[in-house]
Amino acid sequence: MGHKDIAAAHPLYGQQAVRTSLRRLTEAGHLRWIKEHITVEDNSMRWVTRTYWSREPKSPEWWAEFVRARHGRDVTDAYQPGLARTSEPEPEPEPERTAPPEPEPSAAHRTLAQLRTADRRMALSEAECKQLEPRAAEWLARGATPQDLTRALTEGLPPTVTNPGGLARNRLESKMPPKPPAKTRARARVTRAVLVCGLCEEPETTTELINGICADCHAECDAFEAEEARRGVPIGYVPDTFLARPRQASPVVDVTERVAELRRAAGLPTGRGAV
Numbered sequence: 001m002g003h004k005d006i007a008a009a010h011p012l013y014g015q016q017a018v019r020t021s022l023r024r025l026t027e028a029g030h031l032r033w034i035k036e037h038i039t040v041e042d043n044s045m046r047w048v049t050r051t052y053w054s055r056e057p058k059s060p061e062w063w064a065e066f067v068r069a070r071h072g073r074d075v076t077d078a079y080q081p082g083l084a085r086t087s088e089p090e091p092e093p094e095p096e097r098t099a100p101p102e103p104e105p106s107a108a109h110r111t112l113a114q115l116r117t118a119d120r121r122m123a124l125s126e127a128e129c130k131q132l133e134p135r136a137a138e139w140l141a142r143g144a145t146p147q148d149l150t151r152a153l154t155e156g157l158p159p160t161v162t163n164p165g166g167l168a169r170n171r172l173e174s175k176m177p178p179k180p181p182a183k184t185r186a187r188a189r190v191t192r193a194v195l196v197c198g199l200c201e202e203p204e205t206t207t208e209l210i211n212g213i214c215a216d217c218h219a220e221c222d223a224f225e226a227e228e229a230r231r232g233v234p235i236g237y238v239p240d241t242f243l244a245r246p247r248q249a250s251p252v253v254d255v256t257e258r259v260a261e262l263r264r265a266a267g268l269p270t271g272r273g274a275v
Contacts, residue, residue: 003199016224019199023221026198026212029057033212034067035203037192038075045191049201060211063195070193076185108136111146112168119154121161128165135172142177 003019010018025031035049052066105113109129116123124132139149152175153168161167195204197214199221207214213221260270 002201020221020224022198023213023217029059029063029211030054031198031212032063032066033196033198033201034070035194035196035201036070036075036190038188039191040188041186049196063212067193067195070190073190074187075190076187106133106137107146108140108149109133111149112136115150115153115164115168118150119157121157122154122164122168124164124168128168132165132168132172135169135176139172139177143180144177148177 003015003022006018006022007013007015022031030053032052033049034052035047037045038048039045058066112124112129112132113126136149139152140146144152153171157167195209195212196202197207197209197217198212199217200214202214202216207216210218263270
């Protein structure tokens with residue numbers, strides 16, 4: 001969560017304003033950016049930068065201990081894989097409204113219908129294909145290929161098959177492959193954690209961090225605030241329109257006297273025969 005990303009998501013606030021706010025929250029002890037090295041059981045590794053927030057301000061010593069406590073932490077369900085931003089695809093023109101096409105037969109239905117090609121003795125009717133389609137689809141869902149399904153239904157057939165539908169049903173049920181084991185996520189652990197600057201993400205291993213901010217970013221922010229002060233903009237200034245205060249009651253105005261005052265100022269008579 002950087003100041004540029006926040007400013008891009010909230011266009012009413014500029015990057016410098018967001019950066020200043022993040023700096024003050026960080027220096028006050030509410031925010032810290034921690035870069036964590038994640039090692040996964042599949043031998044893949046990655047660096048992940050996280051932003052940690054505390055409602056109560058914490059001391060630098062507290063944050064240092066927090067970083068040390070991250071070492072060895074199991075983050076199997078709490079780390080994000082690498083993401084890539086792609087350009088938005090151009091919208092395709094809407095096709096002309098036509099009659100909906102006939103649905104394509106499923107892979108299970110096609111495999112059953114093509115059994116007659118593999119062996120004429122297993123020629124199934126359309127009704128039999130539809131009736132056996134759920135069982136064949138279960139084979140494919142369990143990892144079997146159409147070729148596996150065809151071999152299971154055509155190998156070792158008797159010389160004469162009088163009921164290909166019944167034989168196919170019996171083989172589909174008796175030779176059903178087992179369900180594949182449930183996939184489990186590879187475990188991931190934090191093998192290293194370092195504090196980074198909240199504004200430029202420079203790690204503490206290469207630069208000194210003062211209350212979560214590096215010296216270079218401190219200097220840039222101080223220079224910006226000095227320039228704002230030189231221009232007469234008080235640091236921390238909040239316009240009156242943003243202050244939460246009750247609306248003041250308007251004074252009572254004598255409308256007749258006010259109209260007369262305006263007419264006298266314009267050189268117009270204020271009454272009959274008067275100027």
